[in-house]
Amino acid sequence: MAGKKISPWVKGALDWGPLVAFFIAFNRLKDGHYEILGRDYSGFIVATALFVPLIAISTFLLWRLTGKLSPMQIATLVLVLIFGGLSVWLNDPVFFKMKPTIIYLLFAAILGAGLLRGKAWLQLVMDEAIPMEHAGWMILTKRFVALFIALAIANEIVWRTMSDSVWVDFKTFGLPIILIGFILSQSKLFERYGIEKPKADEDGQGDA
Known part of the structure; x- marks a missing residue:
């Protein structure tokens, strides 16, 4: 399937949006501890828990809008899901x-x-x-x-x-x-x- 052109602003927002959101969330939450479902989480882990689904959504939208993903984008998504998921699951x-x-x-x-x-x-x-x-x-x-x-x-x-x-x-x-x-x-x-x-x-x- 041939790739489709999208606005550079849209692509930039989808590429960098999750990382910027993680940065903002971390800086707002970094000094606190948050109890979720009976477990205590640091602000770092909460920000990570927000980042993982955001990058999954942004990658999906890129695929829907352009019709393709580069091997690097796919590898990055898979590793974010694995390592980000492990950090949240193990609270580490x-x-x-x-x-x-x-x-x-x-x-x-x-x-x-x-x-x-x-x-x-x-x-x-x-x-x-x-x-x-x-x-x-x-x-x-x-x-x-x-x-x-x-x-x-x-x-x-x-x-x-x-x-x-x-x-x-x-x-x-x-x-x-x-x-x-x-x-x-x-x-x-x-x-x-x-x-x-x-x-x-x-x-x-x-x-x-």
Whole structure:
């Protein structure tokens, strides 16, 4: 099924809305403890319990609106459901904090496996946005593998050595800023290996 275009504002709201909601909920609830069905929960766990269904709903809406989901979106949803669910069920925030580590290591492993076979699987996800020659995708994929491993290590250091507030700030702002900064830093690579998309027939007619 071909993907359908949606407004960038709608896509941005669905992509980032659950994370922003988690950040707001955590900062409002972090100092309290809440009794639910006879169990005492921290504000962190309550915010996590809100985040898990929100990301499930937003991913479902993205699928309904666009007709497709990337492998990364599917993997992220599955791991959020597993690790976020475990944190809520066991009343232990550690599982949710480990989720970014597992996600980044999984992405690094998948991309690394593709590289061993001479394939740049990152191209399957990003080629529509950044068309490049195969050689460029191989270089970018290697760099993303290194980035994902570094982010996994960074997440482990932050959640194990710092407060919940610092980790939430790092997850909400630090990780996205690093990813965006990394992509912007690859401009030379995009210029060297980029290719122009073929222009659509202005008359909208194709061969019979």
